[in-house]
Amino acid sequence: MAPPTLTQEILNKKDFVTPNDVRWCPGCGDYAILNALQRTFPELGIPKENFVVISGIGCSSRFPYYMNTYGFHTIHGRAPTVATGVKLANPDLSVWLVTGDGDGLGIGGNHLLHALRRNINLNILLFNNRTYGLTKGQYSPTSPVGTKTKTTPMGSIDNPLNPILFALGADATFIARTIDTNPKHMIEIFKAAHRHQGISYIEIFQNCVIFNNKTWDSVYGRQSRDDHMLFLEAGKPMVYGKTERRGVAWTGGGMPELLPMNGATPEEKGILIHDPTRTDSIYAAMLAEMQYPDFPVPVGVLRQVVKPAYDTQIQQQLHAAIARNGGKGDLRQLLYGRNTWRV
Amino acid sequence: MAPPTLTQEILNKKDFVTPNDVRWCPGCGDYAILNALQRTFPELGIPKENFVVISGIGCSSRFPYYMNTYGFHTIHGRAPTVATGVKLANPDLSVWLVTGDGDGLGIGGNHLLHALRRNINLNILLFNNRTYGLTKGQYSPTSPVGTKTKTTPMGSIDNPLNPILFALGADATFIARTIDTNPKHMIEIFKAAHRHQGISYIEIFQNCVIFNNKTWDSVYGRQSRDDHMLFLEAGKPMVYGKTERRGVAWTGGGMPELLPMNGATPEEKGILIHDPTRTDSIYAAMLAEMQYPDFPVPVGVLRQVVKPAYDTQIQQQLHAAIARNGGKGDLRQLLYGRNTWRV
Amino acid sequence: MESESVKTRALKELQTVVVRFAGDSGDGMQTVGERFTESAAIFGNDLATFPDFPAEIRAPRGTVPGVSAFQIQFGSTEILTPGDAPDALVAMNPAALKVHLPDLVDGGMLVVNKAAFTKGSLRMAGYPANPLQDPQISENYEVVEIDLNFLVLEALKDFSLNQKNKLRCKNFFALGFMYWIYSRPLETTIEFIRSKWERPYPELAKANIKVLKAGYYFGETTETARNRYMVTKAEVEAGVYRKVSGNEALVLGLIAGAAKANRDLVYSGYPITPASSILETLAAHKHFGVKTIQAEDEMAAIGIALGASYAGNLGATGTSGPGMCLKGEFIGLATSTELPLIIFNIQRAGPSTGLPTKTEQSDLTQALFGRHSDAPIPVIAANSPCDCFETSIEAVRIALTYSTPVIVLSDLYIASGAEPWKVPDPARIPTIEVPFAQEGEPFQVYRRNPETLARTQAIPGQQGLEHRIGGLEKDPFSNVSYDPANHEHMTRMRSEKIERIADSIPPTKVNGEPYGELLIIGWGGTFGAITAACSSLQAEGFSVSSLHLRHLNPLPGDLGEIMENFDKILVPELNQGQLSLLLRSKFLLDIVSYNKIQGQPFKVRELLRKIQEVLRR
Amino acid sequence: MESESVKTRALKELQTVVVRFAGDSGDGMQTVGERFTESAAIFGNDLATFPDFPAEIRAPRGTVPGVSAFQIQFGSTEILTPGDAPDALVAMNPAALKVHLPDLVDGGMLVVNKAAFTKGSLRMAGYPANPLQDPQISENYEVVEIDLNFLVLEALKDFSLNQKNKLRCKNFFALGFMYWIYSRPLETTIEFIRSKWERPYPELAKANIKVLKAGYYFGETTETARNRYMVTKAEVEAGVYRKVSGNEALVLGLIAGAAKANRDLVYSGYPITPASSILETLAAHKHFGVKTIQAEDEMAAIGIALGASYAGNLGATGTSGPGMCLKGEFIGLATSTELPLIIFNIQRAGPSTGLPTKTEQSDLTQALFGRHSDAPIPVIAANSPCDCFETSIEAVRIALTYSTPVIVLSDLYIASGAEPWKVPDPARIPTIEVPFAQEGEPFQVYRRNPETLARTQAIPGQQGLEHRIGGLEKDPFSNVSYDPANHEHMTRMRSEKIERIADSIPPTKVNGEPYGELLIIGWGGTFGAITAACSSLQAEGFSVSSLHLRHLNPLPGDLGEIMENFDKILVPELNQGQLSLLLRSKFLLDIVSYNKIQGQPFKVRELLRKIQEVLRR
Numbered sequence A, B: 001m002a003p004p005t006l007t008q009e010i011l012n013k014k015d016f017v018t019p020n021d022v023r024w025c026p027g028c029g030d031y032a033i034l035n036a037l038q039r040t041f042p043e044l045g046i047p048k049e050n051f052v053v054i055s056g057i058g059c060s061s062r063f064p065y066y067m068n069t070y071g072f073h074t075i076h077g078r079a080p081t082v083a084t085g086v087k088l089a090n091p092d093l094s095v096w097l098v099t100g101d102g103d104g105l106g107i108g109g110n111h112l113l114h115a116l117r118r119n120i121n122l123n124i125l126l127f128n129n130r131t132y133g134l135t136k137g138q139y140s141p142t143s144p145v146g147t148k149t150k151t152t153p154m155g156s157i158d159n160p161l162n163p164i165l166f167a168l169g170a171d172a173t174f175i176a177r178t179i180d181t182n183p184k185h186m187i188e189i190f191k192a193a194h195r196h197q198g199i200s201y202i203e204i205f206q207n208c209v210i211f212n213n214k215t216w217d218s219v220y221g222r223q224s225r226d227d228h229m230l231f232l233e234a235g236k237p238m239v240y241g242k243t244e245r246r247g248v249a250w251t252g253g254g255m256p257e258l259l260p261m262n263g264a265t266p267e268e269k270g271i272l273i274h275d276p277t278r279t280d281s282i283y284a285a286m287l288a289e290m291q292y293p294d295f296p297v298p299v300g301v302l303r304q305v306v307k308p309a310y311d312t313q314i315q316q317q318l319h320a321a322i323a324r325n326g327g328k329g330d331l332r333q334l335l336y337g338r339n340t341w342r343v
Numbered sequence C, D: 001m002e003s004e005s006v007k008t009r010a011l012k013e014l015q016t017v018v019v020r021f022a023g024d025s026g027d028g029m030q031t032v033g034e035r036f037t038e039s040a041a042i043f044g045n046d047l048a049t050f051p052d053f054p055a056e057i058r059a060p061r062g063t064v065p066g067v068s069a070f071q072i073q074f075g076s077t078e079i080l081t082p083g084d085a086p087d088a089l090v091a092m093n094p095a096a097l098k099v100h101l102p103d104l105v106d107g108g109m110l111v112v113n114k115a116a117f118t119k120g121s122l123r124m125a126g127y128p129a130n131p132l133q134d135p136q137i138s139e140n141y142e143v144v145e146i147d148l149n150f151l152v153l154e155a156l157k158d159f160s161l162n163q164k165n166k167l168r169c170k171n172f173f174a175l176g177f178m179y180w181i182y183s184r185p186l187e188t189t190i191e192f193i194r195s196k197w198e199r200p201y202p203e204l205a206k207a208n209i210k211v212l213k214a215g216y217y218f219g220e221t222t223e224t225a226r227n228r229y230m231v232t233k234a235e236v237e238a239g240v241y242r243k244v245s246g247n248e249a250l251v252l253g254l255i256a257g258a259a260k261a262n263r264d265l266v267y268s269g270y271p272i273t274p275a276s277s278i279l280e281t282l283a284a285h286k287h288f289g290v291k292t293i294q295a296e297d298e299m300a301a302i303g304i305a306l307g308a309s310y311a312g313n314l315g316a317t318g319t320s321g322p323g324m325c326l327k328g329e330f331i332g333l334a335t336s337t338e339l340p341l342i343i344f345n346i347q348r349a350g351p352s353t354g355l356p357t358k359t360e361q362s363d364l365t366q367a368l369f370g371r372h373s374d375a376p377i378p379v380i381a382a383n384s385p386c387d388c389f390e391t392s393i394e395a396v397r398i399a400l401t402y403s404t405p406v407i408v409l410s411d412l413y414i415a416s417g418a419e420p421w422k423v424p425d426p427a428r429i430p431t432i433e434v435p436f437a438q439e440g441e442p443f444q445v446y447r448r449n450p451e452t453l454a455r456t457q458a459i460p461g462q463q464g465l466e467h468r469i470g471g472l473e474k475d476p477f478s479n480v481s482y483d484p485a486n487h488e489h490m491t492r493m494r495s496e497k498i499e500r501i502a503d504s505i506p507p508t509k510v511n512g513e514p515y516g517e518l519l520i521i522g523w524g525g526t527f528g529a530i531t532a533a534c535s536s537l538q539a540e541g542f543s544v545s546s547l548h549l550r551h552l553n554p555l556p557g558d559l560g561e562i563m564e565n566f567d568k569i570l571v572p573e574l575n576q577g578q579l580s581l582l583l584r585s586k587f588l589l590d591i592v593s594y595n596k597i598q599g600q601p602f603k604v605r606e607l608l609r610k611i612q613e614v615l616r617r
């Protein structure tokens, strides 16, 4: 990423608002996410024209139309491929990909999987509302077993995907989770994603007021949020809870224990210190498995490990090849090749 | 599955051999797997006509042509969908799906993912030769970083998928690994897969003599196999090694330790007892992360947990709906519907 | 104008009427449209409807993109389309007026909710001034301004509902008023309200009934409207009727066809507008033994359906354009392995995502050619909501009889449109007998029925018939074969088999004389408009006939002969000329194409204009 | 026959010769074919080649499916095809004899490795008895039996290689012998062996050279063969030449085109026969700034290419039939967003997996119609290995000049066939100037160039030109629009833009008189065979001309006029009549189709027969 030049104007949220009417349902969680991203971009020190927002199809995927940057609303499930192409063409761009639980984990699962393992330098926002919003409320790959929708009138029977575990299965280098009701947290996570070199994957709990209203309320609702979420911070002990302070202790290889703090310090209780940089996936798998209602749901950066980014490496190979050739090949070299004869 | 009837003839390997010439390269690992499956089928107590072998496209996917049962060689990456349809139509069939690392984890990753999470009662054999055999040796999603092939002349730069971690990302209920050089082990694993209700996923280390010869030799070669593989057995301590006996000890949440046994008993050393039935994915993630060269590679059944199978549940919903209707709806009920009027 | 004359002009009898309800997405226009339809149907009118949704789930309130409309044409004669232009328009807010007023016929009735014409909502609709004060409007139309908000709150003043919920009933006030205008009975609607809301929300049910009646009485007591009309029963065949939409009828036909063929049905789909309701409706039919699955994408959906067919059930799948793009490879496999399979394509406007909530019939060439290599398969199309039933059954017949995938084309217009449907006698639907191979008898995978050239299927579980199939070219025994002559043979057999389907198609019906000056050829959802236009010109003495193709591949065997008996041929299509291309190539005739690509069905008057122009040439 | 007469008949001069090398997959037939080609090319002959692989990577040794062959036609006159039938066949084992003997011309030379005709291999090839003992064979052909095994081991007896490795050299013995027969120089091949093996395996290099020479001397000293031939240099334009296969030439053209357009190139592919080598060859061209990526599937491949184009590079992708089925949806998006994109389809025989290693040209209708809705895009086709170069450049020109995806059709036959290619002067390749929008100037996404109707691209990173695009229908400002008239406008603009490409196409070249009795119209890889057949009939005085289409959509503007000047039109295709369908529809002419669907190219004699039959009608 080119550093901001001196002459560059200071941007603010307004610069990222398009004149287009926003066409989500009133009350949709997407508004808050839009707002948060519009507030994040001006703070990244990147010229406005270097942002690209790319999406698939779905309510969430209307996103690019509302961000006043370059935007591409592509086709269902395939946005990661287009975003990859953009980064190959121009690695200096800051590319943000918006996808839904249906777009990203239903039809688009394979592309997400491969983008993650490739570790290309993109930021992926997965809006998880556990429903197919745009097509009017069929169940999605993240809907819990038993979800009744028009296509599953007797309740769904397939096990939902855990989006964090899925990303871990692809050995993704940056995995985070945030919620549409907490702008501050969203912005913080978006910035962390931006800083990460390689692919950044963020699950966002998002509310669909029309087809799946309050789906996350048991986790992040006003009543439950303090007791049912665990805000992770690197280097900080995992303590949470309002009604009762508790800490997460993890000794063996199973699920962690939730210990009442009873006023003790985390050290005294042996509370786990969050370390997103652990390279093996065991620790992150444990975090992924902390699910409502048995555990507080971890939000924040769950995993952040260092691996070379695909786009950087492709450039390196290009430069190495050119250097080895003693400069970029010209048309004459190309056309003549190695074996010619003269008539 | 219907129990074998009394009149049913006793089958043997020959019954599953087709007259077709087998067209793999001489020395290909696929032969051994074919042989093992032809030896497994007669032992399952299922009439020959109730087996269906389904595959995608690839060298490995030629498999159905060589099994004298019902067989369907479909299209690249999509075999899990066809197999799912077969099970929906007739849950009594024993369906075996053969796929490759390219077919299953490249183009077909999404279908595999969703078949796994659906937990439909299929047996999946993933032949992992870390190359695209049929298209002549391009690198595959499981090829290690740096693999030089015609499409990656300067070495591949994308991180390989770990097929076990991938399956875990889909919360697969039965995950196993076996090797093409050990017929006995293959047969044992195939039988275990058959017994499992729900989806069974088996990674098979397979050698491609032509394009990736000896790719697994560092793991299972004659020189290395005793020291570089860990044969898992439920309830048994994890001890391995010939040059030196070692045991796997796992205390905290990181990677396990490999302790020299020095003649001590596993109990004395606190060696881990293999338990594939742990429902969280943490333990299995640890096994998945045990990779060559730092760890012995676990083979055997890594995970086996109980969840209802999709095909069973779909039948149950059908029966429940019919019962609620007081019997299967007839055409008159169908056509008249709820609101009619007479003219 | 004195009230005398108003009174005397009341209760004028009409043959057909077109009414359109338009309002904000939240105004319940689809609900009252459906109610109006139901009561007209039960009253005995013939009718056709067309709902017109916004693309957004909930577009911002009061905006132009948020307008939702429902149009019905009903009458005492045969009704073929939902009508070109409304005779009466109900506009619940300024945005609705803005969008729909241009369509209202001159002198038509315009009913507006005066209360909704606030400054704010006028601005949102983009009106600089209140259009109701524009004298042009009251000159051109019979304007009926009603303060719905006030009247509804008045009517419900004794109810415990909060104000917001009270105001929600105002669509039923408008409906009641329209019932009075068209002298419709209220019973069916009251019955509906009761059965739907009485149990869960008794207060709401009562309120809606109250308001419905209030609307009716408002008409009666105020005599606001100048005219009142009466549309008598249509003379329709005696029988039991129900209302069906196109997608409903497709579903009924599919289940009936499978039952008549004695195959269990597996339907596998992935949500997409306007095909989703096929999956949704079938999912509610589990008690008929129907298995449904929501797949992870359209490739999976067709793969699952094909697997089910392979295992002896009847596999079906459905989608719309973007999803069709994903099914091509599997259709090729089904073609090569010669397995039965049904693929519904409910067309919408493209290319790409296009206008997902608008209609078009532009996927014909894709249906014919949308896969690599020579892989012809049958393509048939439904031409009206009711016709979807027969079309589904025909698809089942062809798929099984000819061991082939079949593409069924419908479109958004007929999928969501509705008509009264005379329920057929189940016993009269012909059975489809396509037995599997017999255990114990010799079996050869590609042995062909000498008449149909179809192969006979043996299915997993059948003893002694084990065999392997797949997408590599095969010899007649299903061994992989690279033999050049075999490839040519198999390719020609597969094509010839599809051609032979033409032998099983009934003679093509011509609407009008079997010879003459102009023949109009249509396919799909344009049936109603073309037939109406053609019939009306015939009545005026023009030498025009029309025919509508159900079978697009293969074309009916008698088509060429019929075409020869006309001087000119006109092919109207909601695309850039796809059937034209096919007919020109096949018959080398200089066909006139008439194309409309606006996401909207043909209007009868557009066709009339074009036909007359062609006749004058 | 006495040896005298043998000697005198030696060194007969021939204009053209067809040689086929056939053996087991492991016998190195492709290698010696390539060597023979190279030496003929450097010697100065014109030539064309056709390798014919088995489908399996390594079919079981000695079996019929395991046979691999390589055919070359070379001559002193213009060579258009690899030849119908070999004048000389080298058969390294019984299976190769079994497969290829039927093609050998009567009286042709048959060279066999006697040592390979063991009981076991005869049985594997399905010969009940040794065919070499069949008197018919020696009557019909000039049989040369050589005990290659013995001779090779003899020649290498002083080498330290093991026996297996020694025997591996026997292909070079056969090659040396054929060099003697056709009086070819050995230098090029010796040079090749040195440069390839001397460094890593010096012993092997020496052995192969020894054996090559031994084969040559064997001819010289034994006089086993009855005839020896001489094919002089062809008269070709002076210049620098190299050998190219079709896929190589596509790659060179693509890189050159992008360079001339001043765009970086991103190529994204997924392996599939016969397109894989495009990705592989480009991957070896990183030093030209070419970025390549092996995607997870064909959808990803095209999506990546489209993303690259969107960001200002030139995106290209390539595949074959099954992969094309997966690209339709993205092609629709590229059509709707009007972005440049190049899609190569190297056709192979279908449907479905079909015959993946055999040629066909049956994906034309898919290229034209293989996506939903009206979404026309340009389709062009290459007609020979060399022509692939120009075709690629033309694709780049069209894609950028008309802001559109372009489908380029090639096929297995030309992709893997090779020809000598006169290397063009890089400076003479025209530049392609398609600038991006200018920062600071007013920008409108769908403002169209009045001449081409193309839109101008602004790319991410350009200041002040930020905008949004996508697959929903847009108004000219790229705002989502549901306006019916706008949809019709945009649809017609998109189509009209493609039609306008015809204005930029040079006049169609007719091979022969511009009027006459019969015009043969071809496209793609049938060029050589059609031209050869047509020219030979012209020489005999028949009134036959031919033309070969590079542009299939839009068709050249002058095509209709040209067609009118002929009484009859014949369209030979390796499919069931796809171009025919298009031409019939467009020109309403009763075209005669000639179709071959055998996974094999046309033979010149097949065409001659058909043309004469049509002329006689």
Ligand SMILES: Cc1ncc(C[n+]2csc(CCOP(=O)(O)OP(=O)(O)O)c2C)c(N)n1
Pocket (backbone or CB within 6 Å): A057, A058, A059, A060, A061, A076, A099, A100, A101, A102, A103, A104, A127, A129, A131, A132, A133, A134, A135, A140, C270, C271, C272, C273, C298, C322, C323, C326
């Ligand atoms: C190929 C294709 N199949 C299906 C669709 C229809 N479709 C549009 S959005 C969508 C699901 C959206 O769900 P999600 O990604 O969760 O987004 P949300 O609307 O919930 O934000 C579907 C199935 C489509 N546009 N294209």
Ligand SMILES: Cc1ncc(C[n+]2csc(CCOP(=O)(O)OP(=O)(O)O)c2C)c(N)n1
Pocket (backbone or CB within 6 Å): B057, B058, B059, B060, B061, B076, B099, B100, B101, B102, B103, B104, B127, B129, B131, B132, B133, B134, B135, B140, D270, D271, D272, D273, D298, D322, D323, D326
């Ligand atoms: C749609 C499509 N794309 C590409 C191909 C070409 N193809 C055939 S097999 C294969 C890869 C096979 O690799 P893998 O699954 O690992 O099987 P293996 O040959 O190694 O056993 C590919 C890319 C195809 N047949 N279809």
Ligand code: SF4
Pocket (backbone or CB within 6 Å): A023, A024, A025, A027, A028, A029, A030, A059, A060, A129, A133, A134, A207, A208, A209, A210, A211, C057, C058
């Ligand atoms: S349907 Fe749900 S997700 Fe879509 S815009 Fe409305 S509230 Fe948001």
Ligand code: SF4
Pocket (backbone or CB within 6 Å): B023, B024, B025, B027, B028, B029, B030, B059, B060, B129, B133, B134, B207, B208, B209, B210, B211, D057, D058
């Ligand atoms: S190419 Fe490799 S995987 Fe394929 S058959 Fe040969 S050895 Fe086996």
Ligand SMILES: [Mg+2]
Pocket (backbone or CB within 6 Å): A058, A100, A101, A102, A127, A128, A129, A130, A131, A132, A133, A140
């Ligand atoms: Mg969603």
Ligand SMILES: [Mg+2]
Pocket (backbone or CB within 6 Å): B058, B100, B101, B102, B127, B128, B129, B130, B131, B132, B133, B140
């Ligand atoms: Mg493989």
